[in-house]
């Protein structure tokens with residue numbers, strides 16, 4: 667019998683994807699949960715009394731997030747008031763089914779749930795958008811609309827913080843994508859565990875902070891955890907997401923992981939080191955260097971959402987949709 671490398675008592679039942687250790691299920695649950703707790707505490711994500719919205723799509727990541735946030739909040743007495751927030755993008759056969767999962771999670775974790783829809787906020791569902799523009803650029807619309815919809819839902823709920831289920835693989839993929847594209851401005855920001863939505867890089871942060879408690883949690887471990895605990899989640903991919911470029915980064919990362927599991931953490935750490943280095947250089951070159959003036963932050967003239975321009979990104983996209991010429995914006 668192979669003995670668990672952590673407790674040296676139980677029989678080892680699995681190979682931990684992150685470290686390659688052979689461990690028992692109980693130790694797997696313990697390290698998995700403890701590492702997330704450490705990420706939350708080390709990064710001081712919350713303060714006692716915070717009302718926190720869990721962005722819940724019904725998929726594996728956000729379902730495990732709802733499960734662990736509820737568990738850790740009780741176990742370590744964080745004193746958080748947790749709520750579920752879901753965005754209904756209006757994708758028949760996908761989001762309607764996954765929202766049914768979230769509704770069950772609401773009962774399972776005894777958390778209040780708010781669902782806000784694109785249809786209600788923008789007058790357009792993704793089904794309608796795709797019927798007009800096709801599947802090629804639809805993720806651009808969905809990304810901009812979802813970011814704003816989460817903020818709007820969060821402010822309706824009166825929360826202090828939003829958490830999402832973005833995991834270590836997602837962060838490492840984003841580092842790679844930004845590197846491949848030579849997008850150093852994004853590379854500098856993409857490893858931040860907490861972001862505050864701004865329409866531009868230089869604008870003062872104004873919206874509700876958004877964090878990733880799974881920043882260092884491997885996707886494979888999230889899947890294992892959900893599977894062993896038999897959590898109720900929805901596992902179909904979005905019917906409209908083609909996301910070609912992220913797909914390449916994902917395949918590349920999976921190949922690297924097969925050779926060396928630590929590659930995921932190493933890529934995240936490289937992104938963090940780049941961010942720290944850039945910060946140093948900014949300070950070192952400050953004397954005499956002309957600083958780019960900070961963009962003026964204001965509100966969208968049409969909908970009131972924060973924006974450094976007259977219209978926020980969502981309103982610009984909506985305008986082109988309503989005029990029936992979305993290609994102008996995307997182009």
Ligand SMILES: Nc1ncnc2c1ncn2[C@@H]1O[C@H](COP(=O)(O)OP(=O)(O)OP(=O)(O)O)[C@@H](O)[C@H]1O
Pocket residue numbers: 720721722723724725726727728729751752753754755829830831832
């Ligand atoms: N419709 C939605 N409503 C609420 N939150 C969402 C929604 N879509 C995505 N999110 C949030 O953004 C995170 C990352 O979303 P992404 O589209 O990458 O899905 P994913 O990696 O498949 O995650 P999940 O397994 O939770 O669906 C999710 O974990 C969730 O917290």
